[in-house]
Amino acid sequence: MRIALLNPNTTEHMTETMLSVARGVAPGDVELVALTAQRGPTAIESHVDEAYASAGVADLVLEHADLDGYVIACASDPGLFAARELVEAPVVGIGEAAYLYACTLGLTFSLITTLARDIPAARVRIATHGLGGRYASVRAAGVPVLETGAANVAGTAAVIEQGRLAVAEDGAEVLVLGCGGMADLPKIVSAELGVPVVDGVAAAVTLVTGLVRCGLRTSKRSAFAWPEPIAYRGMRAPSRLPLER
Amino acid sequence: MRIALLNPNTTEHMTETMLSVARGVAPGDVELVALTAQRGPTAIESHVDEAYASAGVADLVLEHADLDGYVIACASDPGLFAARELVEAPVVGIGEAAYLYACTLGLTFSLITTLARDIPAARVRIATHGLGGRYASVRAAGVPVLETGAANVAGTAAVIEQGRLAVAEDGAEVLVLGCGGMADLPKIVSAELGVPVVDGVAAAVTLVTGLVRCGLRTSKRSAFAWPEPIAYRGMRAPSRLPLER
Amino acid sequence: MRIALLNPNTTEHMTETMLSVARGVAPGDVELVALTAQRGPTAIESHVDEAYASAGVADLVLEHADLDGYVIACASDPGLFAARELVEAPVVGIGEAAYLYACTLGLTFSLITTLARDIPAARVRIATHGLGGRYASVRAAGVPVLETGAANVAGTAAVIEQGRLAVAEDGAEVLVLGCGGMADLPKIVSAELGVPVVDGVAAAVTLVTGLVRCGLRTSKRSAFAWPEPIAYRGMRAPSRLPLER
Amino acid sequence: MRIALLNPNTTEHMTETMLSVARGVAPGDVELVALTAQRGPTAIESHVDEAYASAGVADLVLEHADLDGYVIACASDPGLFAARELVEAPVVGIGEAAYLYACTLGLTFSLITTLARDIPAARVRIATHGLGGRYASVRAAGVPVLETGAANVAGTAAVIEQGRLAVAEDGAEVLVLGCGGMADLPKIVSAELGVPVVDGVAAAVTLVTGLVRCGLRTSKRSAFAWPEPIAYRGMRAPSRLPLER
Amino acid sequence: MRIALLNPNTTEHMTETMLSVARGVAPGDVELVALTAQRGPTAIESHVDEAYASAGVADLVLEHADLDGYVIACASDPGLFAARELVEAPVVGIGEAAYLYACTLGLTFSLITTLARDIPAARVRIATHGLGGRYASVRAAGVPVLETGAANVAGTAAVIEQGRLAVAEDGAEVLVLGCGGMADLPKIVSAELGVPVVDGVAAAVTLVTGLVRCGLRTSKRSAFAWPEPIAYRGMRAPSRLPLER
Amino acid sequence: MRIALLNPNTTEHMTETMLSVARGVAPGDVELVALTAQRGPTAIESHVDEAYASAGVADLVLEHADLDGYVIACASDPGLFAARELVEAPVVGIGEAAYLYACTLGLTFSLITTLARDIPAARVRIATHGLGGRYASVRAAGVPVLETGAANVAGTAAVIEQGRLAVAEDGAEVLVLGCGGMADLPKIVSAELGVPVVDGVAAAVTLVTGLVRCGLRTSKRSAFAWPEPIAYRGMRAPSRLPLER
Incomplete structure (x- = not known):
């Protein structure tokens, strides 16, 4: 099966790092297709970056709509719902995959994100996935996206220090790393702190592989139905592809 | 004071309709500045449309960053958090304004949205505003965005029929109209059903006016801090403006 | 339009202070009608005070039932639901207005109330408005109602110290002042702490003005239907007025 | 031990009916002291009635502050928090007692209240007791307070018909009767529907007896601390009693 | 009436201690029948212990199915739902009884449990009873079950130190003791800390007595219906008893 | 890697059916080890069955403690937390795996369980996994466990009829089958209804495989720490194994 590893930011070396992690966990029958956004932010730190990156994600999915599964490789999951409509x-x-995996390893997890500005928004994202009752805390390491990694x-x-506080003060049993750039950190952090540490890249690649093996596909019933055939102004309408199906 | 009425879709006559409603409620000292997205969907029906429209909203706010208040005039509130970062x-x-107003008029409200596909996403949006416990139901009139209106x-x-069901079967005490294109419907629907009917355009224009009168501004403390100075590829970085401040 | 600024406690100079703040934000076409409870507590610090004050609020609304909008000017919102039935x-x-305004300025707010005894009850009040998921903390300044103010x-x-802790330790992006007597503090506190500070008096006056401009009225469908024609013993039945409609 | 059965409305024959039910369940060492509000509504149907009745409850508790336990005998629990401050x-x-008892008999209960106007407010009351996740539905029998009873x-x-619908359509396993005037109905309704039916009068009398036997008293730590020594205007300050302690 | 005091662990002296406390609060017409699990853990510290103890609870209830009420005397309430099916x-x-009693004495309570490992599970248990919004914190005294007690x-x-922190730092108004072995501690802890302290043994005995006095029985409608007549392998089928009814 | 497919009931042909489904989705490097409970119920329909089955699950895991991953193959997830302590x-x-997979395919899912008695308990189970806000409804097909399957x-x-109602009336976008015995139904039901249908056996086998590939292990920090070294009476103490580590 062919699985897209789609980096919503435009920094190719970050795609490479994540691809390396993904290859480490992908089973032999999985072909990983690394995709990097062509336009937009080199890192996603703000809602503004996220807005432009979401459009970039939609662009990429439209251009590569024939794969068997997709991983949106940014912890804020930009464009996730849009991508689900397009295929x-x-x-x-x-982000989503890491939260779901963490839920199977302990009763509560903490998220270690990049900058403090992301803390309230990260709580909203976790709650949007319905898991607002499962996290112990969200903490920020104070490290920008492009400076994360081993x-x-x-x-x-x-990251380790915030993880230590999450475990000691907030009662976290599992840690989730809140940036694709931290994908090479789980073993280091886990060895220090003695709790499972979930990286979303590895989690998402294996999770989507599992969904594909089960023959499961995105519901087209309501929230993620194919886009309506809306006209666009000043750009190609993204709904063209599904309409031709 | 100068208030932006920002239409995230690219359909100018819809901006005009909403402007007309806004003028009907704006006090004399308010100058409404109607803005229409220059690129992107002519209507916002899907998450894909929303992704592109969010980028369009950020573009517009960047170009008109000196106003006293902003109304994002689409009921799914696309780009709302991004806009709050930019000014x-x-x-x-x-959407947000309509839910907040409805909460002051009864204990529960129902939302009448356009297409059924929007129902689960609308519930997520209301919950994101923290009001998941206040709505009785979300119902769809089955009318596309560009066909709404008196x-x-x-x-x-x-719309009236779904509102009637919301009141009779779901216990709604207040109705919220889920599309800017329905801005001319409140009186018609309210006269039929005998309950208050909230249109978000009028609600948002008066609400933002109230915030301005109180001297209140968006918090730059965390979630809506100015965007980080991230480099962009293939397009102008949106963070330029706040950096120059 | 004529808007009641109804002080549920019997301390007239507190009405005056709040009226002064209200005048500062009310548009030119708004006539503020200051009303002070005639019987009952000089300050509302306990549920007992609130019980008597709620009856006083109902009395006042009954006597002034012909206004265009009403502000209940005590942060615990005593008699709010009763007042909504009477007009x-x-x-x-x-209280309500301040929470709603705060929700538009950041993702989380903290409430700075008067005495520590109010903390758990304030949480219940915020939750009753459906906003239990939006606040970061409730803190008490330890200042009684009648000693609040600049x-x-x-x-x-x-107040500033508790606000500082709310921002630094609890992650608050916006502060809400939890007493009408603090209505002259927002600028002082905001200047110190660099976050928006919402006073409920200014918020409620502008919010109710906005509702009136939109032609919105309290739903009579269920929770706030006119009172039933119940006989009263030892006092005039309050339901007389609506019955005469 | 001496337990107050305090009727917040002024209808003495309703006090008598409830006293009769209370006597049927009170153990031999319990002396029931029936108290009826001296001023205020003859029935509590609206928030306005509730506001005046809350003041009446505070009056009664102040006058009878030496008892061993108190039952507020109206299903909307008017003045409950105020009473807890005064003793x-x-x-x-x-109301509270019935919800708590119901929670031990099944996973979900439904409340059968009097008038439809009470439905949204009853949901708020249940949620205020923290049990918003335990009820299947709130239904109204359409019978005013003073016309309830066998x-x-x-x-x-x-009442039976709404209970039947609650069981058949809403999945209720237990029914709660939403009015003190229904205190003589549990056996009749339970015999018809085959599910446990909880009346709050019997529940509250036995529950408060249990609390007394355990030596438990209301916490004076925060929410229900003795009232502050606030001056009152036009009436005796209710805080006098605790101050003399 | 005859009430079972059923100790799910196999430590008889713990049954005796709890029986002594139960006798201190049981009214004269209540005969307490002390039952101790015959097989399984001598203390319940883990989910594994709880799994075996739940089976032991079902065994005991099956053998003593003719009593008027049952108390499951372990704070994690093992086998509670199973027991409700069998009678x-x-x-x-x-556990349940203590939470419910605590809810009537203050707006928020804290649970002081035995070992830190129980903290996240205790939160789940409280939430399962629907009271996730009522507790201030769960703290552990670090004392194993068999070492608890005066x-x-x-x-x-x-225990006192954690209670002090719960009151001072977490805002608890009421304390709940999280182990049957702590049944002799309430007066000691309450005298030290000045807040009500709820022991579940006394609470449950009086609560179930109250339910019996009201003539209330477990709903057989859905969740706690009699067990299906399922065949068992290697052991007697527990459903035999109800089938013979 | 070696993955246990652990059937908590004692019906071996049900293990076989589930093994067949599991083999259909397991990657080539996964060896499935089918285990069937040796004592206890032949099907799990009640909480009583679940109590005995939980002990049986603990027994089985203790005897097969050296595998790389475990699937508890009953939709009520009996003994899940105990098993997590033992390895x-x-x-x-x-059950858990199916809910998590469903959450990635649509915004809301419905669960189709076996008997109506399970409906309220299933809601509690979903809420315990923190996903109480993600399901549209729980419906029962009225088919006992041992009669499920194609x-x-x-x-x-x-099953199809209840699924149809879940989609049409409750707004479900995804269906979850609520019994291991339904593991051969997804394609049939999905073909009829046009929405994704998730079987937990396939979901759990692929999910646990993914966790293993990521090197993730159960947190021993708190809720799922190794069992305490508690003495057992009348049976071997289950904690022996981890103590020898």
């Missing part, structure tokens, strides 16, 4: 193959966000020793120490 | 003036969505007699009858 | 004009509490320098410092 | 003995409302054959049939 | 008499858990002075000090 | 390998219930044409028709 029938399953689509999973790395190569940044000080940044990694900050 | 410090208060920004209100017509000129469509059959469509209006469908 | 069809919109009625807004200053003239009390130490009390104001206590 | 340290446990105070239980018949003597009204048609009214009782209406 | 029609009311069944109350000491005889353990250091352990009691630890 | 560090990931453990997933088929071989029962009438039973399958009943």
Whole structure:
């Protein structure tokens, strides 16, 4: 099966890092198709970045609409609902996948995100997935997206420190890493803190593979029905593809 | 004070209709600045449309960043959080404003939206505003965005019929109209059903005016802090403006 | 339009203070009618005070039932639901209005109330308005109702200190002041802390004005239907007025 | 022990009916002290009635502050929080007691209230007790307070019919009767429908007895601390009693 | 009436301690029947212990199915739902009873449990009873089940210390003791901390007595219907008893 | 990797059916180890059955504690939390897995369970997984556990009919089958109704495989820490195994 690893930001080396992690967990029959947004923010730190990235995600899915499954590889899951409308193959966000996996490993998890500005929005995202009652806390490491990852020793120490506080003070049993750029951190952080640490890239790639194996596809019944055939002004209408089906 | 009435879709006559309603409720010292998205969907019916429209909203706010208040005039409030990052003036969505107004007129309200596909997503939107416990039901009139409004007699009858069911079967005490194109319907529907009917355009224009009069501005503390100075690829970075402040 | 600014406690100078704030935000076409409860507590600190004050609010609304809108000017919103039954004009509490306004300025707000005893009850009140998921914390300044306000320098410092903790430790993006007597504090507190500070008096006056401009009236469908024609013993039945309609 | 059965409305024959039910369940060492509000509504159908009745409840408790436990015998629990402030003995409302008892007999209950206008407010009351997730539905029999009870054959049939619908359509496993005047109905309704039917008067009398036997008293820590020594205008300050303690 | 005090663990002296407390609150017409599980854990500290204890509870109820009421005397309420299926008499858990009693004494309570491992599970249990919105915190004294009780002075000090923190830092107005072995602690802890302290044994015995006095029985309508006549392998089918009814 | 497919009931042909489904979705490197409870109910229809089955699940896991992952193959997830304590390998219930998968395919799902008695308990189970806000309804097909499956044409028709109602009346976008015995139904039901239909067996097998590939293990931090070394009476203590680690 062919699974898209779709990076909503435009930083290709981040796609590469995530692809490397994804390859480490993907079974032999999975072909990973790495896609990087062609226009838009090089990192997604604000709702503004997210707005432009969501459009970029829709663009990418439209151009690669024949794959068997899709991973939206940004922890804020930009464009997730839009992508689900554009294809029938399953689509999973790395934020969403990490929360779902964490729920099977303990009764409560904490999310370690990048910047403090993301904390209230991250709570809204978790609640939108219906899991508002499952998290112990959301904490920020204070490390921008493009500086995350094992190569940044000080940044990694900050992630570990917030994880330690989440476990000790907030009662977290499981940690979720809140950025695709942290995909190479789970083993390091878990070894330090002695709790499971979930990276969304690995989680989403295996989760969407599982959905595909079960023959499950996105419901076209209501929320994620094919887009209506709306005319667009100043750009190609994205609904063309499903209409031709 | 100068208040933007920002239509996230690209259909100018819909901007005109909404402007007319807005003028009917705006106090004398309010200058309404009607803005219409320059690129993107002519109507917002799907999450895909919403993704592109959110980027369009961010574009418009960036270009008109010096106003005293902003109304995002689409009931799904596309780009609302992004807009709040781009300015410090208060920004209100017509969906949000309608829910808040409805909460002051009865203990439960029902939303009458356009197409059935929007029902689960509308519930998520209401819950995101924290009001998941206040609505009795979400019902769809089955009328597409561009066909809403008093000129469509059959469509209006469908709105009234769903409103009637919301009151009789779901226990709604107040109705909220779920599309900017329905802005000319409140009096017609209310006269038929005998309950208050809230249109978001009028609600948002008066609400944002109230926020301005109180000297209140969007918090820059966390969720709606100015965008980070992220580089963009293939397009102008939207964060330029606040950085120059 | 004529808007009642109804003080549920019997302290007239507190009515005056609030009226002064209200005048500062009311548009030119709004005539404010200040009303002070004639019997009952000089301040509302307990549920007992609230019980007597609720009856006083009903008395006042009955005597002034011909206005265009009503503001219940006590942060615990005493008698709010009763007042809504007695008139069809919109009625807004200053607690309620402040929470609703705060919701448009950030994702989470904190309430700074007067005495610690009010903390659990304030949480119940916010939850009753359906906004239990939107607040970061409720904190008490330890200042009794009649000692609040800018003239009390130490009390104001206590409000600022609790606000500072709400922002720093609880993640509040917006502060709500939990007493009508604090109506002259928003600018002082906001200047200190750099976040928007919402006073309910200004919020409620502008909010109810907005409802009136939209032609919206309290639903008589269910929760706030006119009172039943119940006989009263030892006092005039309050339902007389609506019965004469 | 001496337990107050406090009727918040001024209809003495309703006090008598409830006293008769209370006597049927009170253990031998319990002396029931029947109290009837001296001023105010003869029945509590609206929030206005509730406001005046709450003041009446506070009056009664102040005058009879030396009892061992208190039952507020109206299903909307008027003045419950105020009463808890005025004494340290446990105070239980018949609405509250019925919900709590129902929770031990099945996973979901339905409330059969008097008039349809009470439905949304009853939901708020149940949620205020924290049990918003435990009820299947709230239904109204359409019988006013003073016409409830076994003597009204048609009214009782209406209660049974709504109970039948609650069980058959809403999935209720237990029924709660939503008016003190229905205190003589449980056996009749239960025999018809085959599910447990909880009357709040019997529930509250036995519940408060249990609290007293356990030596438990109302917390004076925060929400129900003794009233502050607030001056009152035009009436005696209710806080006098606790101040003299 | 005959009430079972059913200890789900196999430690008889713990049954004796709890029986002593139960006798102190049971009215004269209540005969307490102390039952101790015959197989299984000597204390219930883990979900594994709880699984085996639940089967033991079902065994015991089957063998003593003719009593008038049942108390499951372990704070995690093991086998509560199973017991409710096996009899029609009311069944109350000491965890459940303590939460319900606490709800009548303040707006928020804190639970002081035994070991820290129980904290997230205790939150789930409280939420299952629908009271997730009523507790301020769950804290652990770090004292194993078999070491709880007044005889353990250091352990009691630890309970008091966590209770003090719950009141001072978490805002608890009422404390609930989270182990049947703590049944002799309420007076000691309450005297130290000045807030009501609820022990579940006393609460459950009086609560179930109240249910019996009201003639209330477990609903057989849905969740707690008699067990289906399922064949068992390697053991006697527990459903035999109700089938013979 | 070796994954346990653990049937909590004692009906071996049901294990076989589920194994067949599991084999259809398991990747080539997964060895499925089918385990059937040795003592206890032949089907799990009641809480009593569940209590005995939970002990049986703990027995089985103790005896097979060296596998790489565990699937608890009963839709009520009996013994799930106990199993998580006994091993560090990931453990997933088929109920839980189905809900999580369903959440990625639409905004709301409905559960089609076996008997009506399970409806309220199923709601509690879904809420315990934190997903109380994601389901549209729980409906019962009225088919006992041992009669489910494609071989029962009438039973399958009943499942389809309830699914149809869930989609048409309750707004479900995805269906979840609420019994391991329905594992061969998804394609049949999905073909009829045009929405994704999730069977928990396939979901759990692929989900646990994904967790293993990511190197994730159950948190031993709190809720699922190794069992305490509690003595057992009349049976072997289950905690022996982890103590020897």
